[in-house]
Amino acid sequence: MSDEGISGRTTIVDIAKRAGVSTSAVSYALNGKPGVSQRTRDRILQIASELEWVPDAAARTLSLSRTDTVGLVLARDARFLASEGFFMEFIAGVETELSKTNRAMLLQVVSDPERELATYRRWRSELRVDGVVLVDLRRDDPRVELVQRIGLPAVAVADPSLTNGLMTVWTDDATGARGSVRHLHEMGHRSIARISGSPHLAHVAIRDAAFIDECEARGVRPLVLGGDFSGPTAEQLTREVLSMQGAPYTAIVYDSGLTAVAGLTAARQLGVSVPDDLNIIGWDDSPICTVTNPPISVMSYDVVSYGETVGRVFTALLDGAEPAAHVGGVPTLHRRGSTWSEPRPPAG
Template sequence: MQHRVTIRDVAARAGVSAGAVSLALNDRPGVSEATRRRIVEAAGALGWSPNLAARSLARSPGVHTIGMAIGRDAVGMGLDAVHMALIGGVESVLAERPCSLLLHLTAGPESEIALHKQWWQSGRVNGAVLIAVAPEDPRIAPLHRLGMPVVAVAHPDHSGPFPAVWSDDGAAITEVVRYLAILGHRRIAHVAGPATLGSSRVRATAFEAGAAELSLEAARSVPTDLSARQGASVTRTLLAGPDRPTAILYDNDIMAVAGLAAAGELGLRVPEDVSLVAWDDSDLCRITWPTLSALSHDPFAFGAEVARCLLQLLDTGHAESRVHGTPVLVPRGTTGPPPRRS
């Protein structure tokens, strides 16, 4: 566990008293300019700033500030309704204490690690929510060394020493594969998320296992960046092939909508020629024509459970990993039996 920098550490590095550090950093008289500069340099070198979170706790016990970093690439593609609902669910629970959520954009794992280190050592946060967790995620070991309370939005196989909150995506994928097989589909494709993302790997593994169990033909999972552009591109490639799938499952709603448009461009009818299923039953799924069959879940309630898990960890020093719900298939207008010629 990494030592949390305190005012005494700054004082020792600058060769002054803790009182002098307080005077200098609060811009009060009582120290010379040379001493003030030395103190500021020492604080900067140690990554320390006045402990705002501790001051808040001293005034109001039980009040916490929770940090959450979001990658700029996710924002670049547009934070979808699922992300926003998850954040809203977290905030709905924090507001009951009252506590606050501190959001920040980061450029990658190294940037996020540095941000959490600065937040923790300066006392700006009391804990954090870790999202978009990857297998062997490079953020986990450094954050664990900090000693900062963290809850990971991830399957526990990928959360390391941190408690995890996850939905049973594997069971949901299995349900979809069996449903499509019952309709008569033998060639099913999965347009997945990045292979580096933990949730994508869980879904892809479950898809391949379900297809193998049912002895389905040419079932394959294709990784993407979850964008509409790649969703459309992969759909065109799949449907233009000699053994095109008769059903496609997408890892989000945006790619499914793009896939629906791509099928139309190729002159294929949905669901007569190809069936489509979306992950995330959003408004987008209900305004397409035909309306998209989708896996429905409650990201707001999921976010609330994430917040409850982290507050339990802060209050008691311990929280168990927990599964929160299994997405449920909602069949609509884009699924039906495969074409007879298949």
């Protein structure tokens, strides 16, 4: 009450005056650097906390060239790319870790990839962030090349095969896809379809390949249809799968929760019973997978802890850690009502 007020914010000058020392002594004390006696250090710390001093972010940035901020750009239609709620949980996880080192997150939602690149360039020039998190990578994604060229520290959230040596955190989608096939095969399925998301997204392509490979290894008849993460397309493709000639597909694996729900609806409209005649597996857990009848089994992992890993890795990167690929999660099957609960003999 007494010292603040007029000037507004309290600075290290205020602390220095009170303590009767120079501002550099204050700075040394506050940052735990040598150059001040223990007595003086304690006194300065005491005064700082009395005055509720907090360092000015801009001043720090200016002299340290460090912003304590990490940037995240999301493409406008990200809500189609990831299942509902994914980003909320992901961001929550990232921040849990970042806040431990007092870092914040700058978020930008853009309408197209070109603007995303421009945003990185601008952030870099303005020195607004210490680095960025890259999500939703595509094959030969221009962002990877850009951040490397302009020297913007980055953590890529994608399969290591796409990140050209950047620091990366990934989920083992291939193992997840194989796991879904394995489970269905063990339950007796011999014909399994997969209705995937946008094929130009790298993780989709990875799931596709692993799916087919695992099916072939097990003598299962596979089918992959490329969709776009939207409900109507998933419904349409589901109808196609279910009305094909020949031995029917008894299970369909989707690439999100939303598309799985759409598939369930389509099946019901065709009079196909889930799970009796058809098993359905979605990807990424979300509340909507639990409010359907039957609730939908999904391949998923803990998104919050995935984000936490990204936050930790980011902190390490800024502390000088060498780029490496870290596993942030392995999708595993969460069984619910849309899949058989025990093996059935293969038909035919």
